[in-house]
Amino acid sequence: MNVEVTPLPGIGTRQDFMIRSGRRVGVITYRDGKFELIVSKQHDPDACTASIPLSPEEAGTLAGLLGAPQLVAHLRNEHSDVTGISTKQLPVVPGSEFDGRTLGDTALRTRTGASVVAVVRGGTVHPSPRPDFVFAGGDLVVVVGTAEGLDSAADILGGA
Amino acid sequence: MHSTTIALIQLGAVFFGLGLLGRIAWKIGVSPIPLYLIGGLAFGHGGLVPLNGIDEFTHLASEIGVVLLLLLLGLEYSAAELVTGLKRSWTAGLVDIALNATPGAIAGLLLGWGPVGALAMAGVTYISSSGIIAKVLGDLGRLGNRETPVVLSVLVFEDLAMAVYLPILTALLAGVSFLGGLTAVGISLLAITVVLVIALRFGKYVSAVVDSPDPEVFLLKLLGSALLIAGLASELQVSAAVGAFLLGIAISGSTAENATRILEPLRDLFAAMFFVVFGLNTDPASIPPVLGAAVALAVITTATKVATGWWAAKRQGISNLGRARAGAALVARGEFSIVIAGLTVASGAVDGKLAALATAYVLLMAVLGPVAARVVEPLAHAVRKRRDATAAA
Numbered sequence: 168m169n170v171e172v173t174p175l176p177g178i179g180t181r182q183d184f185m186i187r188s189g190r191r192v193g194v195i196t197y198r199d200g201k202f203e204l205i206v207s208k209q210h211d212p213d214a215c216t217a218s219i220p221l222s223p224e225e226a227g228t229l230a231g232l233l234g235a236p237q238l239v240a241h242l243r244n245e246h247s248d249v250t251g252i253s254t255k256q257l258p259v260v261p262g263s264e265f266d267g268r269t270l271g272d273t274a275l276r277t278r279t280g281a282s283v284v285a286v287v288r289g290g291t292v293h294p295s296p297r298p299d300f301v302f303a304g305g306d307l308v309v310v311v312g313t314a315e316g317l318d319s320a321a322d323i324l325g326g327a
Numbered sequence: 328m329h330s331t332t333i334a335l336i337q338l339g340a341v342f343f344g345l346g347l348l349g350r351i352a353w354k355i356g357v358s359p360i361p362l363y364l365i366g367g368l369a370f371g372h373g374g375l376v377p378l379n380g381i382d383e384f385t386h387l388a389s390e391i392g393v394v395l396l397l398l399l400l401g402l403e404y405s406a407a408e409l410v411t412g413l414k415r416s417w418t419a420g421l422v423d424i425a426l427n428a429t430p431g432a433i434a435g436l437l438l439g440w441g442p443v444g445a446l447a448m449a450g451v452t453y454i455s456s457s458g459i460i461a462k463v464l465g466d467l468g469r470l471g472n473r474e475t476p477v478v479l480s481v482l483v484f485e486d487l488a489m490a491v492y493l494p495i496l497t498a499l500l501a502g503v504s505f506l507g508g509l510t511a512v513g514i515s516l517l518a519i520t521v522v523l524v525i526a527l528r529f530g531k532y533v534s535a536v537v538d539s540p541d542p543e544v545f546l547l548k549l550l551g552s553a554l555l556i557a558g559l560a561s562e563l564q565v566s567a568a569v570g571a572f573l574l575g576i577a578i579s580g581s582t583a584e585n586a587t588r589i590l591e592p593l594r595d596l597f598a599a600m601f602f603v604v605f606g607l608n609t610d611p612a613s614i615p616p617v618l619g620a621a622v623a624l625a626v627i628t629t630a631t632k633v634a635t636g637w638w639a640a641k642r643q644g645i646s647n648l649g650r651a652r653a654g655a656a657l658v659a660r661g662e663f664s665i666v667i668a669g670l671t672v673a674s675g676a677v678d679g680k681l682a683a684l685a686t687a688y689v690l691l692m693a694v695l696g697p698v699a700a701r702v703v704e705p706l707a708h709a710v711r712k713r714r715d716a717t718a719a720a
Contacts, residue, residue, distance in 0.1 A: 173476050176412050176483045177403040177461065181471060195471055199584055205471030213473040213649035 181205070185212075194226075202226045228289055235287045235307055242284060242311065254309065255317045256287070257324050261304025265324055271298030279319040281312025334381045341370070341381075345599050356466070356701075358459045360661045361693045363599050364686055367606015368614075385604045390567070392601030393666055394557045395594040397568040400457065400486055401575020402583045402590075406526035409576065412483035419477070419639035420484030426631040428453040434624055438684075443499045444677040447667055450492055451685050452628045456661030456693065457482045463697045464656060474640045474653040481639055481657060489663060490519050490569050496667065497566040500674035507564075515565050522573040534582035546589050568666060598662065605669050606686065613683035621687035629695060632657045648707050655703035659696020664689050 173181045175195070183193020183205065191207035201220060208216040221229065235256060242254040259265055265273050276282050286293045286300065287307040293300065302308070310320050345359075348366050352359035404412075413420075431452030435445030460482065469475055491512065498511035525533065537552055539545040553571050560570025578586055636654030645653070668685030671677050 174408060174411060175470065175476055176408040176479045177457075178470060178479070181476070183471070191473075193471065203471065207471070211646065211648055213645050214652070215468060215471040218468045218471050 183207075204229070227291070231287060231289070231291050235292070235309075238285065238287070238292060239309055242309065251313055252311060253314065253317065254284075254311050255321070256307045256309050257317075257321050259302050259304055259306040259308060259324055263304070263324065265302045266304040268302060269298060270296050270300045270302065273302075273323065275310075275320055275323060278323065279312065279316045281310045281316035281320045283308055284311050285309040334384070337381050338384070341366075341603060342596075342599075345603065349599075357697055358456070358462070358659070358661060358693050359599075360456075360459070360602055360665075361690045363602035364606040364665070364690060367603040368609060368611045368686070370603075370607055385600060385607070388597055389601035389604035389669075391554070392594075392597035392599070393568050393669070394553055394571040395590060396598050396601070396662055396666065398553045398571040398575045399587060399590055399594050401572040402578060402587050403457075404483060404486070404576060405579050405583070406523050406530060406576055409483060409487060410523065410527070412480045413487060416477075416480035416484045416639070419481055419635070419642065420488065422638055423481055423485065423635045424453060424488065426635050427628055430624060430627045430631060434620060434684075435681075438620065438678075438680070440678050440681060443496075444671075444681055446496060446499065447671040447677060447681060448684070450489075450496060450667040451664040451688060452624060452660070454485055454489060454660065454663040454667070455482060455632065455657050456659045456663065456696065457486065459659040459661045459693060459696055460656055460700075463659070463700045467700065469652065469656070472649065472652065474636075474643075474645050474649040474656075477640045477643050477645070478636065478653050478656045481635065486572075487519070490572055491515055493566040493569045493667075493670070494564065496670060498564050500671060500676045501564065502676060503564070511564050514563060515569060518560075518565060518569075518573060522577050526577045526579060530577060530579035533577040534579055537578060537586070538582045542589060545585065549586055549590060550593070566670070601669070602662075602665060605665055605672075605682070608672065609682050609686050613680060614687050617680055617684040618687055621684055621691060624684075624688055625691040625695065628660075628692070629658050629699065633699075648704070651703050651707045652700075655699040658692065658699045660689055660692035661696075664692075 168184055170182055170184045170193075173183075175181055179195060179197040181193060181195050183191045186192050188209075189212060190209060191205070191212055193205050195203040195205055195218065197203070200223065202223070204217075204219045204221055204226075205215045206217045208214045239254050239256050270283060283296060284294070285308075286296050286302070287309065288303065288305070308324060310317055312320065344366055345363060348362040349359040352362050428449035431448035431450070432445040434452075435448035436442075438444070440448070460478065464470055464475060464478070494511045494515035495508055498508045503511070537545070537548045539548060553574055556570040556574045557567035558570075560573075561567040575583075633651070633654030636652075636657045637650040640650040640653035664685060668682055668689075671685075672679065672682045
């Protein structure tokens with residue numbers, strides 16, 4: 168991806184790139200560290216339809232949300248040479264059996280043979296969670312296992 | 328009443344009045360500069376209420392206002408930004424000078440103010456208001472637009488041009504010979520080069536001299552060094568304002584950011600004073616005779632600034648709509664036109680009507696600029712629609 172970096176004298180820098188639909192998407196970084204998410208107009212790629220100020224935490228969260236599928240894709244690539252193993256991200260349904268319980272409690276590995284390699288919460292990735300990691304509703308759990316193992320893991324986490 | 332008591336009451340009334348004017352300005356979405364000028368016109372010479380006893384203070388305060396305006400302008404840019412901006416925009420910068428300084432110069436000559444008056448008027452119509460423009464671009468959410476870097480680099484060029492222009496003007500206003508003028512240019516070009524090299528190579532040392540973790544010490548050191556350097560520059564005939572600007576460029580990195588934060592309220596206070604004092608010293612009765620010339624200049628230089636922005640944006644491969652936006656964004660004139668006119672008036676070397684013309688001109692352009700930036704898009708859409716309609720018919 169070709170990210171264009173443009174200095175904005177007296178203000179900061181603009182970093183953006185053209186997406187497939189012909190719009191520019193990017194970030195303005197102000198000199199005092201503020202961020203702004205910019206999206207160009209559909210019919211006038213020179214102009215912006217929105218510039219949304221984000222605090223560092225908000226920017227981090229958004230980056231995590233957008234980055235989670237990439238993490239899964241990355242893990243999938245890593246496991247692609249092992250036949251029969253795949254990676255999936257599963258949501259913890261709020262109010263389900265495991266909302267508020269630890270990873271150890273789920274006994275996911277014993278029950279399904281699938282292992283949890285990461286949990287994405289609020290945009291932040293928690294890699295290799297320990298057995299005392301407490302799940303919360305809305306977490307995305309990245310699980311590696313066989314097709315059947317992943318299906319039963321989805322059932323358990325989904326509260327079915 | 329004791330004279331100090333009267334002075335306090337007068338100053339209080341002026342500041343409070345400016346506060347009210349500023350509030351109105353932001354509410355209706357225009358720059359407060361024209362309202363400050365009007366505020367100044369309303370008092371003082373030929374105005375409604377004469378102000379006595381605070382002349383000395385307001386005069387000094389307005390000088391400090393100019394120093395702070397230029398110091399903060401310098402702080403806004405790092406030396407690296409200036410150098411890349413200069414490399415990228417020098418052709419657009421030269422077109423800008425040719426198109427926008429010429430109408431002012433011609434007006435100065437036609438009005439019989441001589442070559443120095445023409446030079447001053449050239450500066451007044453040339454320099455856009457980076458303060459108004461940056462605010463308007465931010466308010467309209469155009470910082471992410473593709474034409475915005477074009478607009479900003481034109482402003483960078485103008486600001487550097489000011490660093491060369493102001494010493495020349497100061498020297499000529501002081502009545503020095505042609506050779507003396509050349510010396511002033513030589514000194515200022517040398518000073519700019521030295522400052523850029525120092526800022527690029529040793530910026531952190533300059534910053535270290537003024538920096539301090541304690542805000543109080545930091546403020547005193549900053550203000551002290553700014554006034555010292557401004558005074559020294561003024562002594563060398565390089566104009567106090569340019570000295571402050573160069574100091575601002577030399578201070579870099581996080582020191583520059585903290586300095587901006589700490590000095591902004593002071594700048595706002597003293598710059599407001601500067602505009603008021605300029606208005607105070609201008610007799611409102613002198614404005615109507617030059618109003619025609621001001622309106623003519625406003626119309627012409629709006630067109631020339633739009634053409635400048637259009638041309639500069641076109642060179643960067645920006646579409647027609649973006650070119651129109653870039654042009655309209657550059658229209659606003661403000662603080663620096665008044666700084667130039669203020670220098671001219673203070674020297675007494677040029678016809679006093681110049682101040683009246685500059686005031687009327689800035690009043691028009693500081694209001695017209697933000698309005699132009701706002702209406703350019705709907706206007707361009709309307710023009711396009713009409714053209715499409717006639718093409719279809």
